[in-house]
Amino acid sequence: MTEIINLDDHRPRPITDPFAKQDARPAPPLEGVMLPSDSTPDGEAVDRPDNPLADWLTVPDEPVLPPWLATPAALRANAGALVRLGGYHARYHGVRLPKYGVKTAGLACRGAWRCTARLWPVLTAADHTRTVKALAASLDARTADPDLAIRHQVAHRARTEARRWRFGSAVAVATGCGMALSMATTPVLIATATILLAILAVVGRKGSEVPFLDQATPPIRIDMNAQQLNDALRAAGLLKAGKGDEEGPKVSCVMGPVRDGKGWAVVFDLPRGGGKTAADVLAKRDALAAELGVDEIQVIMSRVRAAGGGHAGRVSMWVADDDPYLGDPNPSPLLKAQTFTVWDPIPFGQDARGNRVSVPVMWQSLFFGGLPRRGKTFTQRLMTAAGLLDPYVRHYVADGKGGADWMPMRHVAHRLVMGAEDDAVEALKAMLKELLAEMERRFALLRGLPVSICPEGKLTPAIVQKYNLPVIFVTIDELQEYFTAMEREDREQVVDDLCRIARRGPAAGFICNFASQRPDAESVPPKLREIITLRYCTQVVDRTSSDMVLGKGKAAQGADASVLSEEHKGTGVLVTGPASFVTVRADYLDGAGFTEMCQRGRALRQAAGQLTGDAAGDVAAAADQAGVTIAPVLSDCLDVMRHVDRMHTVDLLARLDNLDTDRYGDWDAERLARELEAAGVERTGKQVKIGNVNRAGYRRADLEAAVPPELLLAARSTGPVDPPPATSPTT
Secondary structure, three states: OOOOHHHHHOOOOOOOOOOOOOOOOOOOOOOOOOOOOOOOOOOOOOOOOOOOOHHOOOOOOOOOHHHHHHHHHHHHHHHHHHHHHHHHHHHHHOOHHHHHOOOOOOOOHHHHHHHHHHHHHHOOOOOHHHHHHHHHHHOOOOOOOOOHHHHHHHHHHHHHHHHHHHHHOOOOOOOHHHHHHHOHHHHHHHHHHHHHHHHHHHHHHOOOOOOOOOOOOOOOOOOHHHHHHHHHHHHHOOOOOOOHHHHHHHHEEEEEEOOOOOOEEEEEEEEOOOOOHHHHHHHHHHHHHHOOOOOOOHHHEOOOHHHHHHOOOOOEEEEOOOOOOOOOOOOOOOOOOOOOOOOOOOEEEEOOOOEEEEEOOOOOOEEOOOOOOHHHHHHHHHHHHHOOOOOEEEEEEEOOOOOOOOOOHHHOOOOEOOOOHHHHHHHHHHHHHHHHHHHHHHHHHHHOOOOOOOOOOOOOOOHHOOOOOOOOEEEEEEEHHHHOOOOOOHHHHHHHHHHHHHHHHHHHHHEEEEOOOOOOOOOOOOOHHOOOOOEEEEEOOHHHHHHHHHHHHHHHHHOHHOOOOOOOEEEEEEEEOEEEEEEEEEEEEEEEHHHHHHHHHHHHHHHOOOOOHHHHOOHHHHHHHHHHOOOHHHHHHHHHHOOOOEHHHHHHHHHHHHHHHHHOOOHHHHHHHHHHHHHOOOOOEEEEEEOEEEEEEEEEHHHOOEEEEEEHHHOOOOOOOOOOOOOOOOO
């Protein structure tokens, strides 16, 4: 007989959604999907009310570790906060030890008096004296039993004598111990006296409401807890509002809030279902700061990326007690360094928590922007200063302002362009042509090297020294001055040259370091700004200006330099990647320190045979190195006339005023002539012809003639004016 098999009984059961409604239609069976052998769709849930093992089998939602021990970072933060709190209390009470000593002595005196006052009734058996006196009074009234009164008197006398005998024995023992202690060492005596004094002080303080120690209140200007954080996020529109504080959604604090240095640190996750991300929190920094009762500069926030154990909804926040970017500036570590290699990250400054911030510059290009007199040039010089201590770094420097900030670079710069006048603009264009030619020459050389020497087609430290290809720093300050002084065609050509150097140059060892006060489309074209990788911005007027320097949309991510104030000199926002930024208080390097580093850089290059170009033939630099003093006016005139062989007096005075207005601001032609004549300048003619204009002026040859001949000879024999030729790959 043929057996009929119902295939429906052998088909896999449908997998149903345990959260689906009861009246929902069952899902169609899934062909080819088999359930595990131990799974039953109709099985009972563990947490059913009628399951007797539900309480035992249900896993609680509480974390295994407490929040302060959940992660190594939380443990370190809490341990650090405990150590800092203990240190604060130790310092607080340490300075009050004399006060505590006087208070202890006073309490000990009170304790000694209390002991004496309470001991005498014991010695005299005062507790029994009242009874004896009462019996004596009753005897006088003939109302008491004489035998009972006599027995009480005898007992009172015996009790008094026993107590006095015991007290006398105790005094004798104490005296013997005191004599024995007098023969002991000084530490033992001090310890014994301290213990006795402490006991008397405790007896004297007993019952007193005055605390022995002063109440130490740590200097915390703000307080933070999880409830305050949730209230601030809810007020800023980042959390949904519930019926009450307890019912509304809340963040999950992964760490903290805990004390971290001079502020509060917290790492929290936004609740799911609210549609908010970490980027939304960063964009509401101003609103959060207002709700927390602090300035926005005190709130430091960042996303926690997956590499750090985070996700798109995890935020790290640090709220400082006060403005973390004020106070005495931090001197640059480069001042004490003898040498440095630009292949290592350059020490740049410190963040709000005091952590060291270093910037790797190899294969990068840099742009600095911000308002005048906010430390922009001082910060830009930090990068160039690091290259001073590396003899295998060649500097090309152009300063559109033509002031004294970059004048010390005459000691080391292969090319130095000062000012934005016509002659300086021509010198800048010539410098860029030289850089482009050098870049193409290097790429041709690198292409000819074997893969074993140049595996990635880029410069390496070994190639630098073997083939004499030093790293090239291209530093241009006040870039907008050059673009403003140029005609349209020249400006477009210069922009194209700079773009080529910034785009292709890093592989050949070119590091571009540009700065501008007005980074708009006219001053610095966007096509040049957008290819620069590292950007730093000091204070600007608004978010739009901040985005011009740091990149479009950076202010919305939290990288906003407009929140800085006038007091934040040398402080700016550093952007190192598409989503990486930090507010940095840059290290301080003043003009005197920068000049001293330039002189050290000249000595290093002379020793390595790398002093080339303009620095090799600079008379003023040679004079400084030889210790020969020449008149400052003569040195300054040679500096401002470095690109021309003659100059009218009017133009010379204007450039001297731009160089140092405090010294030359009130000079006229007569005083300039007197000072130069006193410096030994003999003019071959008072009139100079430049173009078709013949006016009073000076010739550079006349100025150089006033320099001692041996100094000129030393300057011209220091090293080759042109860089030494690179070694052929086949050599």
